[in-house]
Amino acid sequence: MDFSHSPKTLELRERVRAFMDRHIYPSEKEFYQENRANAEAGKLWTPSKLIEDLKPKAREAGLWNLFLPLHTSEKSGVMGAGLTNLEYAPLAEEMGKVSHCSEVFNCSAPDTGNMETLALYGSAEQKERWLKPLMDGAIRSAFAMTEPEVASSDATNICTRIERVGDEYVINGRKWWTSGAGNPRCAVYIVMGKTNPEAPKHAQQSMVLVPADTPGIKVLRHLELLGFSDAPHGHMEIVFENVRVPASNILLGEGRGFEIAQGRLGPGRIHHCMRLVGLAERCLELMCKRVVSRVAFGKPLSAQTVTQERIAEARCRIDMARLLTLRAAWKMDNHGNKVAKNDIAMIKVVAPSMAQQVIDWAMQAHGGAGLSQDFPFAKFLASARTLRIADGPDEVHRNAIAKNELGPHLAAAQAASR
Structure with a gap:
């Protein structure tokens, strides 16, 4: 095993460090002050102007979508930075030194995981509609898996129902800790639920793409994370009541969750x-x-x-x-x-x-x-x-x-x- 960093990684790490020295560290306290000011003004769920102003600078510096693994890019035809996981590791380490830094480079969860999911398992239509704007940073996304009624550490317990009715799926259930759902730019959820409760245990679940503005979605409340709001990202408790999406919104197929x-x-x-x-x-x-x-x-x-x-x-x-x-x-x-x-x-x-x-x-x-x-x-x-x-x-x-x-x-x- 060779963990030495490639010349490409070393050069990128220096560029990430230089960007952070110039833009991220000097504005770190300003970011927290901006959040507090928004909260006091009743605008907690307002996207950070500071982060939004830095994103074009990161993109211009060639420090954008660094996370997407090389094999995922090659397999899906999606253009990331062309890094392996090993090459990305020291760059993610640098970003981890400031809590909000990853988003500046479009490398923050849950979008990174959702983009990888779409790149690997999405149809051409799904990639065009959701993956492209996510990689452009035009929208944000959320991942709805955990549920309050069950021990979700055992994902077979998840009981949200995704039922096929004609050319649609009808979704009913309650999710919480749906990270990213508080952001006003959140445009799509990836929702995990049961399509066939009678199938073998690990073939009951499926994942479906649900536009955030679909009727029947109710955001009940925002959950604080040890007292922190994590706004405007947020972690939300959500109810899906007879939420209907086209059958083409299923990812990969039924039972593949x-x-x-x-x-x-x-x-x-x-x-x-x-x-x-x-x-x-x-x-x-x-x-x-x-x-x-x-x-x-x-x-x-x-x-x-x-x-x-x-x-x-x-x-x-x-x-x-x-x-x-x-x-x-x-x-x-x-x-x-x-x-x-x-x-x-x-x-x-x-x-x-x-x-x-x-x-x-x-x-x-x-x-x-x-x-x-x-x-x-x-x-x-x-x-x-x-x-x-x-x-x-x-x-x-x-x-x-x-x-x-x-x-x-x-x-x-x-x-x-x-």
Whole structure:
């Protein structure tokens, strides 16, 4: 395995860093102030002017749609940046250092996952109507999978009904944590539900494209994420009441929902982990700058043994997570997402917990300031904690890892007992 960065990646990383130094970091506090001002004015769900002004600059700089994997571009005929997962990893890491940065480059969830889904599984008509404007940044999208009435960590529990009636599908059900649905530019949902409750367990589900302005869609409320609104992106609870869409809006075909979900969630999970490594790296950097500049009990915080231990441990954990992420990306590129699923599960467990701990240490080093809006740690902590549940909770991934590890031993034991 070779994790060294290609000349193309190194050049792109320098361009991303230069863009962030020039445009993102100087305006970071302004972004949070803009959000607060919108909230106070009752305009919480207003797209960020700051982000919208930066998008054309990112596009002009050639830093647009960097996320779409090379094999997906080749297979679908959709033009992304032509990067492998391994090549994209250090770019996503840089973007992860500022919470809203990925959107500036049109590389933010859930749009990235939805674009990959459309690129891989969409029809020519679906790509023309939805994928093209998403890749152009003209619209946004949402992914509706999780439901409040069931334990959605087991996706076979999902009970939203997608029923074929003539030339249409009729959708009834309730979804929540539908990320992106709060954005006024959200134009389409990808909805997962049951088309055939009598089919084998993993063939009951399908995914269908639902325009956001379809009659029967009711946004009940916005869910705060550990106290953060995440506006104008938002995470919404939604009811679908006799929502009708053309039968041609089905993705890939009836009963293919789990197949699509695996194709969608694998890349999405590793993208989150790439960004978490960058987030933790940023926190360690802020922590080091803080402790060399503050004195307590007669010596700099950097001279305190407990501080040194935490810095050393943070460095070890970040680098271990980065290497595990790169290995997963390498396997995805060279052997496919299915072969890499155990590696993706491992990094999905490791990265959020690692980031949580590093953020906590950085907050502690900043004292009271670390709890305030003067630093991004509270938002970072909410994001990292969320990713121990989003895209599959830790417990599900740990079970999958353990089953993979135990498999050969169980098989051997069964063979020996015959």
